[in-house]
Amino acid sequence: MDSSIAAMDPLRAFRHEHPLNLVHLPQQLHHKNENADDEDEDEVEDEVEFVEEDRQCNLCKEQIWSFHLCYYSCKTCNYSLHKFCAELTEILQNHPLHPGHKLYHIYSRFYEFKCQVCNLMQKSVSMYFCGTCDFRMDIICATLLEQKINHHSHPHQLERMSCPIVSSCVACGNKHEGVFFHCTTCPRFLINLECALLPTKLLIQNHTDGTFTHSHPLTLAYSFPYSEYQAKYYPSCRVCGGSLYSHLWIYKCDKCLYYVHVDCATSKKEPFMSIFQTTSLGKTNKNFKEDEHLNLLHCPFHDEGDNLLKRYMSNQHELIGDSKQHEGEMLTHASHQHPLVLFDKQTPAGVSLHDPMKRSQLLCDGCVKPIMTVPFYVCCQYDDEQYCFVLHEWCAKLPAEVQEYVGHPEHTLFLLTKIPGKFFGVFECAVCELPSNGFSYGCTICNFYVDINCAFIPKEITHDAHPNHLLSIMKPSDTQSEEFCKACGYSVYYGRNLVYHCSSCNFNIHVECALLLPRVIKHKLDKHPLNLRYEPAENHISEYFCEICEDKLIPWQWFYHCTICAQSMHAACVPLILQCEQNTYADNHKCVYEFLNVKFGGTLEIKDHSHHLAFVQGLESDGMCSKCHRRLQYKMIFKCLECEFALDFKCASSSVN
Incomplete structure (x- = not known):
């Protein structure tokens, strides 16, 4: 120099x-x-x-x-x-x-x-x-x-204190031991020597041994005004995950919404404070051995065609069988009144595989997940103009029962193609809390029902959002850490039964956020695959908003993003491949699309209307319920395709013949 x-x-x-x-x-x-x-x-x-x-x-x-x-x-x-x-x-x-x-x-x-x-x-x-x-x-x-300094952070000259002390520093907010400078005009202004020497620009990887990396230099800011903090959707420190405060210094990159405490950016936490520090969010050392956790599930799943049930059943040779089924073979299944035909090499006439880019939707009636490849079963009496009953090969061969289920170990859960007494087969899963009209496993003694994907949730997983650490399933009341889901930002206690928790860190993910959001997804609004992001994207200069609902997007909650087109979408908006209207998201508190486990379609007859009613998702254009006069948008509804008559799900259930 x-x-x-x-x-x-x-x-x-x-x-x-x-x-x-x-x-x-x-x-x-x-x-x-x-x-x-x-x-x-x-x-x-x-x-x-x-x-x-x-x-x-x-x-x-x-x-x-x-x-x-x-x-x-x-x-x-x-x-x-x-x-x-x-x-x-x-x-x-x-x-x-x-x-x-x-x-x-x-x-x-x-x-x-x-x-x-x-x-x-x-x-x-x-x-x-x-x-x-x-x-x-x-x-x-x-x-x-004579030892006085002029510092950019303060309008008055600072004097050195007569001896080293242990005190809180107004720059970082933490206790430090050593040399301090103070202002004789403003008695409360006291900064330690290390904070006084902080560079105005730094690359974080040079100060944290590469544990935290960012492509741009971070700028030292002497405050984080609340109005700015609010406009950036209340970010947390990207190193420790802790809160940021308006009166403390931070390092920031506004272009990428990257904000860190000054102590975190420079790895200058005092040793005697280590017992109070939370585990960082950077590169973590693996806390488990692969050979001790065979068949460990790594999340998220790659795309919509991959899911927990598919992975589980592929390992169950006694259920799937080693002998390969052949094209055209028939299967009688308890879930349907007609025989099912296996299509192993090509799709039947009039039935197209699930393809969001072509606006083609094909959902399994068992797991209500997309059918993107053969083989699968189709009703032998299908009609391409009506509701088509289809099943994944693995959904057609599910085990009859699940014993010692992690969320209900006291009773055996039995496979139910329809839950008795549930209108149109719709029930709420006890684990993910999403409505579903697919198959379920249930305990009729306790009225405990879970969809077939949640019936096979593993006790331990790993996730890209928190690599190298095991996430164990547990009840929210058993966690001893931060009480918020890293995916959606909402409390893990809010009506939840099970969450994935890292015992080493303050890290929790709701079961549905961990298992139901794939790594890559496609949508008709972007010609490129969209990638699941756990934090704001780098080099994203523009404000974040959802391309589907055109509403604000909080980049601290998981979302889908295309770096090529610089487009972002709420995770809860992306699955709407057949209809794309504004305000689909509606400030939904979930990252997961609310009707992800519901297969719309089919018709209903009611005593008060002469036409058949179609089972669909309510749109803004559907207006109000003809019975209770409440808005139908964002709800499961039954509407007449010949007139403007429509009912929400609850009103329709009380109007059946």
């Missing part, structure tokens, strides 16, 4: 045989505008990573820092002095900390003494001595009144 030597007469300091030259220290450039335009980015890059030189004063043995502005250096030998140390004299008269007596400079490498100003034992440091009253003062305290 270049330093400029002042063109002036050299100083002849006491106790050094050579003349000393004044050297001006390079200063950190104060950032102009934290939201600078892109054309200034190259200029900003030049300011990154201001590094303090390791230079020590030979007299007081303390570091020479950039805020000292200048120092004296010897060209002949490796000898440097603070400017205020170099300008000291052998005898101090009427010093403010010991007025009335002369103080004499004494230096002895092996002499140990106690400074009567800071009360610290010193060795190998110069001191001033008063022979009249045996007063001793180290050279650091002798220059204390």
Whole structure:
């Protein structure tokens, strides 16, 4: 780092045989505008990573820092002095900390003494001595009144405190031990030396050994105004996951919504505070052995065609069987009145595989998940103009019962193609709390029912959102950590039965968020695959909003994003492949599409209307329920395709013949 030597007469300091030259220290450039335009980015890059030189004063043995502005250096030998140390004299008269007596400079490498100003034992440091009253003062305290700094964070000059202390710092909000600077005008303004030396720009990976990486330099901000914090959807620290506060300093990249505490960005947490620290969110060391967790499920699933039930049944050879079924073979299944035909090589005429890009939807009547490949079973009497009954091959061969289920271990759960007494077969799953009209496993004694995907949830998984750590299933009341789901941001206690929890960290995911959101999904509004994101995207300059519902999108909640087109979508909006109207999301508190486990279609006859009613999702254009006069949008409804008559699900259930 270049330093400029002042063109002036050299100083002849006491106790050094050579003349000393004044050297001006390079200063950190104060950032102009934290939201600078892109054309200034190259200029900003030049300011990154201001590094303090390791230079020590030979007299007081303390570091020479950039805020000292200048120092004296010897060209002949490796000898440097603070400017205020170099300008000291052998005898101090009427010093403010010991007025009335002369103080004499004494230096002895092996002499140990106690400074009567800071009360610290010193060795190998110069001191001033008063022979009249045996007063001793180290050279650091002798220059204390000269050690003042001007800092960008505060309008007044800051003075160094007389001795190292343990205190809270107004910059980072944490307790630190060591040297502090304070403002005599504003008594509460007290910053530690390390915070005073923080660079205005830094690359976080250089300070955290690559545990946290970000492509852009982070800018030091001396506050985070609440209005800005609110506009950015209340972000958390990207290192520790903790809260950010308006009065504390932070490092930030507004372009990527990347915000961190200053201590987290520079890994300067005090050792004695480690017992209070939360585990970080960066690169984690694996806390399990693969060979001790065979068949461990890694989430999220790759795409819509992959799911928990498919994975489970593929490992059950006694259920699926090693012998391959053949095209055209018939199956009689308890769920349907007609025989089912296996299609193993091609799809039947009039039936198209599930393809969001072609606006083609084909859902299994068992698991209500997309059928994207053969083989699958179709009703032998299907009609392409009516409701088509189809089953995945594995859904047609489910086990009859599930024993010792993790969420209901006291009773065996039995396979039910329809739950007795449930209107149109719709029930609410006890685990994911989503409505479903597919197959279920249930305990009729306790009225406990789960959809067939949730019936096979594993006790342990791993997830890309929290790599290398095991997530174990448990009841929310058993967690001892942060009480919010990392996916949707809502409490894990809110009506939940089971969550996935990391015992090492403050990390929880609702079961449905972990298992029902695939890594990649397709939608007709974007020609590219959309990737599941767990945090804001880098280099995303524009504001976030959902391309489907055109409503705001909070990038701290999981969402789908196309980096090529810079388009984002709510995770709960993406599955709507056949209808795309505005305001589909409606501030749904789930990341998961509410009707993900409902297969719409089929008709209903009621006593008060002459036409058949179709089972569909309510749109804004459907208006109000003809019976209760409540809005039908975002609900399961039955509507007449010949007139404007429509009923919500509850009203329709009370109107059947």
